[in-house]
Amino acid sequence: MKREEVKKLMYRRFIEPTKLKKDVFTGVELELPIINLNKTAVDFKLVHKLTVKFKNYFNFKIKDRDENNVICALEDQVTGDIYTFDCSYNNLEISFGKEKNLYHVKERFEEYYKFIQDVLNKENHTLTGLGINPYRKHNKRLPIPNGRYRMLYHHLCLYKLYGDGINFHDMPEFGMFTSASQTHIDVNFDDLILALSVFSKLEPIKAVLFSNSVLNGENMELACSRDMLWEDSMHGYNKKNIGMFDTLPQNIEELLEYLLSTSIYCTEQEGKYLNFQPTVVTEFFKKDEINGEYFEGGKYHEIIFKPKKGDFNYFRPFKFVDLTFRGTIEFRSVCCQPINETMTAHAFHLGLINQIDEVNQILDEDTAIFNKPYSLTELRKMFVKSYLPEFVEEKELKKLLIKILDLASKSLKERGNKEEKLLNPLYKRAKSLENPAQRLIKHLNSGGKIEELIHEYGKL
Structure with missing residues (x-):
């Protein structure tokens, strides 16, 4: 195919669907680490038993089986909710059908979570709200036995063949122990470029608020190690496929040209x-x-x-702020959050999607983080660490965070669903400048045990 034909395919797949968008729906994807509290490998027989029990209790239908004829995906044909696993049976994933009211998602999640925990806890297993499975070294490094996940793991393991000039890490199984909290929000064509730009600028702020993936015992200076795990893997062989936009696209033509270089x-x-x-x-x-x-x-x-x-x-890139073929923007950079604060990230994104002009103005005028001699990529890398950069004045950073949260809260109040209440934990994080990862690191450095936070971060 000629370049222009590929460009037309790119336009039809990623741009055209945004022209059909009128109402704003939200899609929520939650990945949750499964932990064997005996500090041995997760019992896959228990996991498969859980899946069958979940299917029967909630009347979900079988969506997919693996090559061993084991059920690996279920779907509720009324809500569109999907129960499945990401990369391996160590990592549960629940995706919710598109909703206008986040409380509908919250209610269903809590019902599912209580049921799952009841089954797992009886066998000394648990779910928790951590972006890195703290017992990852005990688990089996086995992808779900199907074509897609076997191929993906094999591909990630090939990093040794392409190591010249690329600083790959040696954890190709990272998808089996990292858990994310992803948000999809409908975006219309007229707002597309500004939305991609504004939410890309927000990535350093999101690092401050949401970081929760600590490689316990290996790289304790990273509060959000998921960035590094993606960027320094085969996914980052072409750096344009992952992370930040190196230059923010100013129009549809520039966005298409960027995608053509991935x-x-x-x-x-x-x-x-x-x-x-x-x-x-x-x-x-x-x-x-x-x-x-x-x-x-x-x-x-x-x-x-x-x-x-x-x-x-x-073909699919994996940017922090990603345009999908469904006419949505997917926000991919947020770690799994403590369970009783699960909806914070989704409320944050939903609250700001209709305030992009106002957010853009705030960020353009800001001097606490922005308008410094650093690129957005450099800022994100600074703020995913467990400590703040030296140039940051804490008082000014807190003001900026509160200003952004107030804007999100105002927008959510106008929707009339009381979703602004879901932001309350973020106000606490902004005022203390402490995200879940920093709290975990402080806890461990003071002699606390990881098990205490496994239980605390796993509470509803």
Whole structure:
């Protein structure tokens, strides 16, 4: 395919759906680490038993099974809620059907959570609100046995082949022990560019408020190690696929050009998942042949295949602020939050989506964080640490955080659902300048045990 044809595909897949958006719905995805309190590997038999019990109790329908015929995904055909797992059976994921009122999501989540905890607790297992599974070293490094997750893990394990000039970490299984709290919000065409720009600028602020992924015992200066785990993996082979926009797009044309410079690394042809060296998407479709790999008969095989138009369906970047084919912006940078504060991030994003002009003005005039000699990428990297940069005046930072939260609160009040109450924990974090990760680090450094926070962060 020629470059212009790829560009048209990009437009139809990512831009065109935003022209159909009128109402603003929210989609919530929650990933939650499963922990075996015996400090041994999570019991997958228990996990599978839980899935069956959940299905029967909530009358969910089977959506998918793995290659061992084990149920790995359930769906409620009324609400659209999906019970599944991310990367491995160590990481439970609950995705909620689109909603206008976040309290509807909150109510269903709490009902699901109580049921799941009751089943797990009887076998000395638990869920908790941590972005890194604190017992990750005890767990089996096994992807869900299906084509997609096996391919993904294999692809991430290939970092040793591409190490020249790239500082990869040695944890390709990170998807099996990291848990996120992701928000999808409908965005219309006219607001698209400004929304991407404003929420990208907010990433340093979100690091201050939401960081909650500590690699206990390995890199304690990082409050949000998820950034590093994504960026210094094969996902970051092309840096444009992950993290921040290096330059904020100013219009649709610049956004398309940016997307055309990102890479594709997998596809599915003839029923086989194929992975290959990440290749800039326009270059991929120029090639007559691609060298890749696929799994069959218990081992990987080399394959030479021809790019097809349908391969474009497997193209996806992983930016912090991502445009999806559903006409939504996906906010991907927030760690799993303490369970009784789960809805904070979703309320934050929903509260600000209709205030982007006001947020933009605040950030353009700010001097507490912004209008300094640092790029947005540099600022995010500074603020995901467990301590603040030296240039920050705490009093001014608190004012900025409160100003942003007040704007979100005002917008949520206008919706009339009392969703502004969901922001209350963020006001506490802003006033103390302490996010869940910093609290955890302080707790451990003072001699506290991780088990105490596993239980505390897991309470409703």
